[in-house]
Amino acid sequence: MPMTLIDLQKALRGLRLSGMSATLEARALQVAAHEYDFLEAFSWLVQDELDRRRSRLLERRYTGSGLSERASLTALDWSYNPKLPKRDVLELGTLRFLDAREDVLLIGKPGTGKSHVAKALALGSSPSCAARSSSSSTICSCAACPRPPATNSPTS
Amino acid sequence: MSRYEKASTIVTSNRPIDDWPALLGDVVVIAPLLYRLMHHGHLLKFDGRSWRLKHAAERLARRTSNA
Secondary structure (H helix, E strand, O other), rough: OOOOHHHHHHHHOOOOOOOHHHHHHHHHHHHHOOOHHHHHHHHHHHHHHHHHHHHHHHHHHHHHHHOOOOOOOOOOOOOOOOOOOHHHHHHHHHHHHHOOOOOOEEEOOOOOOOOHHHHHHHOOOOOOOOOOOOOOOOOOOOOOOOOOOOOOOOOO | OOOOOOOEEEEOOOOOHHHHHHHHHHHHHHHHHHHHHHEEEEEEEEOOOOHHHHHHHHHHHHHHHHH
16 A cells, blocks of 8 residues: 555655655656656655755754855955965865865965955865864964864864 | 864964064964974965955945945
8 A cells, every 4th residue: 555645755754864755746746747767756866865964964064163154265256366376275175185184374464365265175174074274363273262163073 | 282283273364474473472382383383284375455345345336326
């Protein structure tokens, strides 16, 4: 005896598959309209679940990171300030310095994008470890400076 | 410096490093701190025009054109 759509959605949520549950109805309509066969629709459902999990994880890490904005390197207008060390910044954007446990010092005049870059790097590193970076106008690593939350222990 | 060689740290400052001892006081404390930061570090210098001034100028221009 097949379940009704509502029962199915309940069961999916019970299995903690809320991403599938949310799009089930829309995917069922696509199948009814012969847009997808069963396997195609099912693979989309799985993709929906994966997408939701990933975005929730990023959301949680962004919230936990304490960052004040979602900075990104792609949003930077390099043409406005051709003197910026674009190549070095993009190289840092690969986040290889994290694996090497290297530090980054961003020095320069106010308003030139230092904190923005620091935030973008911190956010970019969030899938592996959020809040690696703390930033303010002038900062040292003394006890008074912000520390990453204890839950975000460095990856070993 | 408990993160030294264990995790990466990003530091931003609008003062050149030469000014740090004067700003932070004790040279004896600052020198080893800097050495450790720079030991496995990337130093990037940001120069040029300010984004904040640009954004402020744009806001001002919008406001005057609206008025």
